[in-house]
Amino acid sequence: MYNTPANFINEQKIWEILEKNKQADFNKIRETLSKASEMKGLNLDDVAALTNISDPEMLSELFNTANKVKETIYGKRLVIFAPLYISNLCANECLYCAFRATNKDIVRSVLSQKKIANEVKTLINQGQKRVLLVAGESYPKQGFQYVLDSIKTIYEVKTDHGEIRRVNVNVAPLKKEEFKQLKDAGIGTYQIFQETYHRETYNKVHLAGKKRDYNWRAWSLHRAMEAGIDDVGIGVLFGLFDYRFEIMAMMQHIFELEEKFGVGPHTVSVPRLEPATNSDIASHPPFPVSDIDFRKIVAILRLAVPYTGIIMSTRETAKMRRETFALGVSQISAGSKTNPGGYEEKSEDDPSGQFSLGDHRPLDEVIRDVASMGYIPSFCTACYRLGRTGSDFMDLAKPGDIKLHCGPNALSSFKEYLQNYASEETNEVGGKLIHKTINDMSGLAKQRAEKLIKRVEAGRDDVYC
């Protein structure tokens, strides 16, 4: 089955629906936005209509609706994580990526388990609790076991106050057996981006290696879910092809997973092409996505899949990141390095990184900025550790009950960060925000938050409900 065409991506249907909804008038858009406000998601026709919005008044209605949905479901929480690049070896030839096999202008490195442990110590000492393990598609002589060993190493590092409590993974598509091993290693989310769902473009930008096989990649989340991985993440690399087509195709992928497995992806990522060493296409994207269209993409996804997390990485500038929090982003990376060993080395935008970063600020500065905007940085990992994953998570999330967990847990994990790792300035901004947030809470959520915060103040780490 997994070598057969991934026919759930139906290109002809996408073009037809986009064409049919090209002239969507104000009434259709308003109807769609009103449907979106019910937070039950959108169908392909609705999404197509929204992708065609260009009128400023309609755009601002779209943004306002996305903001309301985001605040209703997620409140002011923003989950924080850091990527951890363990190796930049790669046998593929993705034209947009500095790690591609023929690029001679980067220094190749594969971190030893000792070096990984050092990177993890640095991250823990910054206050991180969640990492996203990232690697190119070529492993040292141990093969895939290298990835499994690395996950084990990450979980084993402990310091006075901390440890990494959730390891998400973004590595090349695996066989079902390997996905089972990944699950047994205790990962959180398995994440993979199709890059572009448009087959012709896909073939043009992936010149050699296993990644040339569109279908193997497109079916990978099926294999992961069949292997028992409940939380999967999808994404598109925006800039390679028409973003309207890509959103529609990503929706087809989501509907397929929902239909087959009863639950869609846990997260959606929205990377935009960034310059990368020796890559023309990365500096001159064939389908550049403007800032306004990028905000539109985030807002549409927030309405189309209201309960799916949206991830915004440090590819984007601090300004763009700030603007998209209100539109639907629920998870951000912070203080990131994209070269293996980059955390310990403290290198500034190393040319051996995978691409250039838009946001270079250290974690403490990002946290202070986010908190001063009224957002609560959350380092919480409770759901996954309590087995609230996949459809169990969605069942809990949908009626809004998750707020009784996520709200208090975000606050206690933030308090733990402030107490153990923050600068004085950040501690002050964060302390005031926690105080104000608890004052604005009521009922069971407030009781839980107060109780958890007291436990953190008394010196307990890792408390959650």
Ligand code: SAM
């Ligand atoms: N090597 C694996 C793969 O390609 O699936 C997993 C890790 S890869 C390093 C992670 C992601 O980085 C890719 O899926 C791609 O979307 C993104 N990426 C590569 N080059 C990029 C660039 N120039 N700008 C932004 N993102 C890029």
Ligand code: SF4
């Ligand atoms: Fe290798 Fe992934 Fe980069 Fe492609 S995107 S060259 S597979 S690391």
